[in-house]
Amino acid sequence: YAFQVTLNSFELISLPADVTQSHRVVRPGMLPFPSPDGATLYFTREDAKTNFDICSLPMERLDVEPKVLIGAPGFQWFCVPSPDGLYMAYMSDESGENQVYVTSLPDASGKWQISRNGGNFPQWRADGREIIFVDDSGIMSTEIDRSQGFRPGASRQLFPRPSIFGLPWPDGFDMSADAERIYLVRGHVDEGDEVAAPRIVIAQNWKKEF
Numbered sequence: 284y285a286f287q288v289t290l291n292s293f294e295l296i297s298l299p300a301d302v303t304q305s306h307r308v309v310r311p312g313m314l315p316f317p318s319p320d321g322a323t324l325y326f327t328r329e330d331a332k333t334n335f336d337i338c339s340l341p342m343e344r345l346d347v348e349p350k351v352l353i354g355a356p357g358f359q360w361f362c363v364p365s366p367d368g369l370y371m372a373y374m375s376d377e378s379g380e381n382q383v384y385v386t387s388l389p390d391a392s393g394k395w396q397i398s399r400n401g402g403n404f405p406q407w408r409a410d411g412r413e414i415i416f417v418d419d420s421g422i423m424s425t426e427i428d429r430s431q432g433f434r435p436g437a438s439r440q441l442f443p444r445p446s447i448f449g450l451p452w453p454d455g456f457d458m459s460a461d462a463e464r465i466y467l468v469r470g471h472v473d474e475g476d477e478v479a480a481p482r483i484v485i486a487q488n489w490k491k492e493f
Contacts, residue, residue, distance in 0.1 A: 284296070284297055284298070284309070284315040284317065284324065285298055285306075285315065286312065286313040286314060286315060286326075292311055292329065293311060293312060293313035293327075293329060294308050294309075294310070294311060294312070294313075295308070295309040295310055295311070295312040295313070295315055295324075295326060296308055296309060297309050309345050310345065310346070310349075311328060311329065312326040312327060312328045312329075312338070312349075313326065313327050313328075313329075313360075314326060314327045314360060314361055314362070316362055316363050316364060317342070317364075318364050318368050318388075319364060319365075319366055319367065319368045320368060321342060322341065322342055322343075323339050323340065323341060323342060323364075323389070324339065324340045324341075324342055324345065325337065325338070325339050325352075325362045325364060325371065326338055326339075326340070326349075326362070327359070327360040327361070327362065328349060328351075330354070332356075333354050333355060333356050333357070333359075334356065334357055334358055335357075335358045335359055335360045336351050336352075336353060336354040336355075336359055337351070337352045337353040337354075337359045337360065337362045337371075337373055337391075338350060338351050338352060339352055339389070352371075352386070352390075352391040353373065353375070353386065353391055355375070355377060356377075357375065357376045357377055358374070358375065358376045358381070359373060359374075359375045359377075360373065360374055360375075361373055361374040361403075361404060361405070363405055363406060363407060364388060365388075365407050365411045366407055366408075366409055366410065366411045367411055368388060369387065369388055369411075370385050370386065370387055370388060370411070370433060371385065371386055371387075371388050371391070372384070372385050372397065372405035372406075372407065372414055372416075373385075373386070373405070374402070374403060374404070374405070380401050381401055381402060381403050382396060382397075382398045382399075382401065382402050383396075383397040383398040383402035383403070383405045383414065383416045384396055384397060385397055385414070385433065385435070387433070393433070395433060395435050396435075397414055397416070397425050397435050397438065398416060398418060398423065398425075398438060399438065400418055400419075400420075401418040401419055402416045402417070402418050402423065402438075403416060403417050403418065403455075404416060404417055404455045404456065406456075406457075406458055408460070408461065408462040409460035409461055409462075411427065411429065412426065412427045412428075412429055413425065413426055413427060413462055414427060414435075415441070415456075415458055415462055415465070417444065417454070417455070417456060420440060420443060420444075421440050421441065421442055421443040421444040422440070422441045422442055422444050422456065422465055422467075423438045423439065423440055423441065424438065424439055424440075424441050424462075425437070425438045425439075441465070444467065454467065454468060455467075
């Protein structure tokens, strides 16, 4: 599942494995994340009263009314379930700036704050015992103690990473399942030069490489 931006809204779309077939619009929404067992779809829905809410739907009934898990004024979004499906990390600006929080699934009954100085785009390590996110200063890590419920430790910086666009908005990233490798975009640097502006590289006929 993915989402597309139209003139007036966000739409969840279903992309078939067969790329020769066209996508199907599922319903309004954005940033879909399926549960590890594939039974539930978590996503963000725009709301006229609260702005953005986090919702869930059963995969077998995507046409029913979504269940609102986290609905509050402001932005509640980027909801990523843990590898075991028991918790969900998400972003919220309820404090006045984006922070990373965790809640329990399936009913969002608990709540733990992960970041303290801003936080965006959380991701889980494959064993569910570490959350990686980004803030204005760099890539951050928070260890999770799961021996007795859910207890987040203090966040620490893995390495500095200023925004490549020069804006007060941290860029996204990706990582390997074991969190040993972080994938991100950075400004291009030629030997002897300062950091150049970000650029887009287009690869043509890339299928011939296989």
